[in-house]
Amino acid sequence: MSTSTSAASRIKPWLPLLGIALLALALLVIAPAMLSPFRLNNLGKYCCWAIVAVGIGLAWGRGGMLVMGQGVFFGIGGYAMAMHLKLEAAGPGQVPDFMQLYGDGSMPWWWEPFRSPVITIAAIILVPALVAGLLGFAIFKRRVKGAYFAILTQALAVVFATLLIATIKQTGGFNGLNNFPSFFGYSLYDPVNKKMVYLIAAGLLIVCLVIVWQINRSRFGELLVATRDAEERVRFLGHDPANIKLIAFVIAAVMASVGGAMFAPIAGIISPSDVDAAASILFIAGVALGGRAGLFGPALGALAVGYGQSTLSERFPNEWTYFQGALFVVVILLIPGGLSSVLKRFRKDVARQTTELRGLTVTEPPTEVKVHG
Amino acid sequence: MADTTLVVAGVTVDFDGFKANQDVDVTFEQGRLHFLIGPNGAGKTTLVDALTGLVRGTGTATYAGRDLLTMKSHEIVRAGVGRTFQTATVFEELTVLQNLDIAGGVHRSAWRMGRARKGVPSYVQDALETIGLTSVADLPAGRLAHGEKQWLEIGMLLVQDAKVMFLDETVAGMSAEERSETGALLRRIAPDRTIIVIEHDMEFVRTYADVVTVLHAGKVLAEGSIEQVQADERVQEVYLGRTATADVEVDDA
Numbered sequence: 158m159s160t161s162t163s164a165a166s167r168i169k170p171w172l173p174l175l176g177i178a179l180l181a182l183a184l185l186v187i188a189p190a191m192l193s194p195f196r197l198n199n200l201g202k203y204c205c206w207a208i209v210a211v212g213i214g215l216a217w218g219r220g221g222m223l224v225m226g227q228g229v230f231f232g233i234g235g236y237a238m239a240m241h242l243k244l245e246a247a248g249p250g251q252v253p254d255f256m257q258l259y260g261d262g263s264m265p266w267w268w269e270p271f272r273s274p275v276i277t278i279a280a281i282i283l284v285p286a287l288v289a290g291l292l293g294f295a296i297f298k299r300r301v302k303g304a305y306f307a308i309l310t311q312a313l314a315v316v317f318a319t320l321l322i323a324t325i326k327q328t329g330g331f332n333g334l335n336n337f338p339s340f341f342g343y344s345l346y347d348p349v350n351k352k353m354v355y356l357i358a359a360g361l362l363i364v365c366l367v368i369v370w371q372i373n374r375s376r377f378g379e380l381l382v383a384t385r386d387a388e389e390r391v392r393f394l395g396h397d398p399a400n401i402k403l404i405a406f407v408i409a410a411v412m413a414s415v416g417g418a419m420f421a422p423i424a425g426i427i428s429p430s431d432v433d434a435a436a437s438i439l440f441i442a443g444v445a446l447g448g449r450a451g452l453f454g455p456a457l458g459a460l461a462v463g464y465g466q467s468t469l470s471e472r473f474p475n476e477w478t479y480f481q482g483a484l485f486v487v488v489i490l491l492i493p494g495g496l497s498s499v500l501k502r503f504r505k506d507v508a509r510q511t512t513e514l515r516g517l518t519v520t521e522p523p524t525e526v527k528v529h530g
Numbered sequence: 531m532a533d534t535t536l537v538v539a540g541v542t543v544d545f546d547g548f549k550a551n552q553d554v555d556v557t558f559e560q561g562r563l564h565f566l567i568g569p570n571g572a573g574k575t576t577l578v579d580a581l582t583g584l585v586r587g588t589g590t591a592t593y594a595g596r597d598l599l600t601m602k603s604h605e606i607v608r609a610g611v612g613r614t615f616q617t618a619t620v621f622e623e624l625t626v627l628q629n630l631d632i633a634g635g636v637h638r639s640a641w642r643m644g645r646a647r648k649g650v651p652s653y654v655q656d657a658l659e660t661i662g663l664t665s666v667a668d669l670p671a672g673r674l675a676h677g678e679k680q681w682l683e684i685g686m687l688l689v690q691d692a693k694v695m696f697l698d699e700t701v702a703g704m705s706a707e708e709r710s711e712t713g714a715l716l717r718r719i720a721p722d723r724t725i726i727v728i729e730h731d732m733e734f735v736r737t738y739a740d741v742v743t744v745l746h747a748g749k750v751l752a753e754g755s756i757e758q759v760q761a762d763e764r765v766q767e768v769y770l771g772r773t774a775t776a777d778v779e780v781d782d783a
Binding site: 170371372374375376377379380382383386387389390391392393394395396397 | 603607608615633643646
């Protein structure tokens with residue numbers, strides 16, 4: 158029996174990789190073969206949200222930081238990509254169409270670098286990392302946490318969306334940026350290229366899952382959980398908790414940005430309503446539904462919420478937001494650990510029953526053991 | 531072996547006019563179990579807070595040529611000064627082994643932090659054996675008994691190689707059996723270290739203290755062996771007087 162347990166315990170750490178492989182199979186092979194181009198494109202959108210969710214799972218689930226403003230980073234990536242696509246559509250030396258429509262046809266200087274595909278991709282990674290780094294440094298060194306942290310990040314999303322709406326000449330304002338005919342030179346009217354964009358998004362989701370899987374099993378991952386559960390104690394192990402949280406926050410921000418960057422070409426639009434406070438809360442809702450602390454909970458929750466949003470909004474265009482709000486309330490009230498926690502509890506119950514059946518002593522809390530008359 | 535003496539000189543902690551500690555002079559030497567006693571509000575925990583960077587204090591606290599009062603908490607820990615808290619704070623969702631392993635993480639490189647733990651480091655194994663928790667190494671720390679959690683905390687200090695250990699009411703709430711095991715544990719680890727224990731339980735102090743410092747109203751009232759301290763009239767007046775009578779009653783019973 159001891160050999161079987163040791164074999165099981167040797168395989169167990171690798172089970173998540175098997176799960177990731179299965180998800181990869183479903184998203185990269187099965188879905189493209191089964192779904193219509195329209196449905197596949199929708200699934201691509203959910204994948205982008207799921208990428209954001211995987212980052213939130215790290216920052217919130219493992220790190221305890223309730224990031225209510227991931228829309229900001231989603232927007233940074235989304236707008237960076239959209240600006241490049243607009244410039245690509247305009248052609249060399251030309252100015253995006255909306256600037257001629259709303260403004261005098263001149264382009265702000267900070268648009269210029271986004272003509273370069275390389276600079277655009279670099280910006281999608283580096284700008285959110287820089288913003289989150291500076292922001293996180295200021296927040297965590299001051300030991301802002303809990304509800305204050307959540308409110309602060311939420312406020313940032315509000316500010317960001319308001320700023321976008323106010324700058325119609327530079328960012329397209331309320332309408333956002335839309336109408337992207339091509340993606341790095343490949344026409345988006347061609348279904349084959351559309352499928353390729355979907356595969357990139359789904360592939361990036363898999364990559365993010367592998368990254369977070371490695372972080373969770375690393376010593377840093379253990380330290381992150383320790384910081385979540387007892388920050389002061391971590392300080393007295395000689396670590397600065399601010400640095401630990403900062404790393405997780407920056408990684409989550411970059412993932413949100415990558416999700417946003419892929420969202421723009423797949424949805425064909427990025428606008429303030431995709432990045433504002435409501436959108437940010439929706440990211441959180443998916444993560445809460447799936448279960449924030451697990452590896453798959455956030456991603457699957459986001460996919461489910463995305464799917465639910467599309468289906469319900471098709472059938473009940475006016476009421477679906479109520480469903481969403483109700484779902485959020487139910488999850489928070491009844492299953493705060495998300496759906497994956499229900500599964501885990503069930504598994505634990507089964508395990509306990511089987512051990513009891515075998516007549517083995519289950520390790521009970523010592524207080525109960527020490528009852529002797 | 532490097533000397534681990536900690537010299538505290540003229541330490542004052544001022545909370546907006548209220549002086550929780552005033553001109554405290556005390557020397558904590560290596561190899562002795564040094565107990566800090568005193569009535570509630572005497573400033574025992576505040577003194578430890580000041581020496582570990584949790585509250586601001588004036589004066590000096592010299593350890594290995596550095597003044598702890600000018601350093602931040604995590605720097606003080608890295609310099610080799612560790613502490614526990616009144617309520618045992620272990621990472622409940624992590625296993626005993628993971629708790630100890632994390633404690634040893636301070637000097638790890640970024641590269642090693644990014645990778646998974648392989649096997650059990652020798653210093654973690656040593657600490658597990660010293661604190662007697664080898665058999666429950668893979669249990670989540672939240673499942674441990676109260677006393678075991680305190681031992682785990684001491685184990686974490688061992689792993690982080692703290693040369694100076696402040697233990698805040700470690701045996702509070704422990705059974706008699708757990709107390710004597712804790713005392714034996716402290717005796718085992720004391721020779722290479724400077725150990726300071728805040729304690730209310732006079733029986734425990736009497737059994738294990740090499741040196742006792744009595745704090746009262748933020749100041750040092752007396753210092754010496756337990757006999758010397760108990761013989762001190764001022765101590766009897768403010769503190770031990772009551773406790774001593776209480777103890778006699780217990781002894782009679």
